[in-house]
Amino acid sequence: MKIVYFGSLKTKFIKTGIERYVKWLKPYERLSLLELKSGGDVNREQVENIQKKERELLFKSLKSETLIVLDEAGDDMTSVEFASFIEKSRINSKELLFAIGGYTGFHTDVKKKAVKTISLSKMTFTHEMALLLLIEQIYRSMKILNGEKYHY
Amino acid sequence: MKIVYFGSLKTKFIKTGIERYVKWLKPYERLSLLELKSGGDVNREQVENIQKKERELLFKSLKSETLIVLDEAGDDMTSVEFASFIEKSRINSKELLFAIGGYTGFHTDVKKKAVKTISLSKMTFTHEMALLLLIEQIYRSMKILNGEKYHY
Numbered sequence: 001m002k003i004v005y006f007g008s009l010k011t012k013f014i015k016t017g018i019e020r021y022v023k024w025l026k027p028y029e030r031l032s033l034l035e036l037k038s039g040g041d042v043n044r045e046q047v048e049n050i051q052k053k054e055r056e057l058l059f060k061s062l063k064s065e066t067l068i069v070l071d072e073a074g075d076d077m078t079s080v081e082f083a084s085f086i087e088k089s090r091i092n093s094k095e096l097l098f099a100i101g102g103y104t105g106f107h108t109d110v111k112k113k114a115v116k117t118i119s120l121s122k123m124t125f126t127h128e129m130a131l132l133l134l135i136e137q138i139y140r141s142m143k144i145l146n147g148e149k150y151h152y
Numbered sequence: 153m154k155i156v157y158f159g160s161l162k163t164k165f166i167k168t169g170i171e172r173y174v175k176w177l178k179p180y181e182r183l184s185l186l187e188l189k190s191g192g193d194v195n196r197e198q199v200e201n202i203q204k205k206e207r208e209l210l211f212k213s214l215k216s217e218t219l220i221v222l223d224e225a226g227d228d229m230t231s232v233e234f235a236s237f238i239e240k241s242r243i244n245s246k247e248l249l250f251a252i253g254g255y256t257g258f259h260t261d262v263k264k265k266a267v268k269t270i271s272l273s274k275m276t277f278t279h280e281m282a283l284l285l286l287i288e289q290i291y292r293s294m295k296i297l298n299g300e301k302y303h304y
Contacts, residue, residue: 082275
C-alpha cells in the first residue's frame, strides 16, 4: 500500500502520530509514504495551474497501482465499509495507492483516473490531518479484518 | 466553550496536538476541557450500564450550557456550516458544551437533551482522535469567522 500526499509534513505531533501508525501497521501491511512537492501557492498562482502541476507529479509516480483519491466530495464510508473495500481491492493483488491532494484539491483528470474517491469527512482538514486520519483508518481496517479489538 | 470527553488521553502525540490548538485558540475563544471517567469496560459490563454511568456524569457536569453531542449518526456539516452553527449559537450568549462519548456511544437520553448532534465523519475514530478533530475544527471555525487564512 502507498500513500502519496502533496506538501510537506510540518507539524511535529502529526509526524509523530503517523510514525506510530506506520510502525503498528508493520505486522499487517507494508505501507510506504511518498511526499510530493505542492503545486504552488494559491495566492500567486491560479488554482488550475496548481492542480495541473500536482496532476503531473501524481501521474508520474503512478505505476500499476490502483488509484484511490481522497476528496471531500467523495463517497463517505463507515470504518467497516472502508475495511471491506480494502479487502476487496486486495483480491486483485494490485497495490493500492491513496492520494491526498493539496489545499486546491485534485484536478478532475485525477478524479477520473481514480478507481474510487473517498471522503473522510464533509469537513475540511489540512493535508497533514487527512494523512493522519487515513493512516489511522487503514490501521483500524487491519484490526477489523483480523477480528482484533481496537478502541484507543 | 467547553468540551467534555470520557476516558483518559493516553496518546502523547494527540495530547501535544490538543495543547497546541488550545493555545492557538486563546486569542479567539476560551476553551476548557473536562475529562470524565469512562463508564466502564465493555467486556465486563453491559453497554447500557456504561451509557447510563456516562449519562449521569455528563448531566452532573452540565449547568446552563447548550449541549452539543458528537455522534457518528449525527448531522454531517462542512467546516463552513460548522463555523456558522457556532456563530449562531453564540448569539444566545450561552456557553457551548461539546460532548464526546466513550466507545459505547451516548445513551439516547443524552442525544435527546442535545440541541444538536454532529457527526465529524461516518468513520469511527477513538475518543482521543475525535477530540483532536473537534478542536481542530473549532480552531478552523474561528479562522473562518474572522476571515483569516488557515491551511496547514
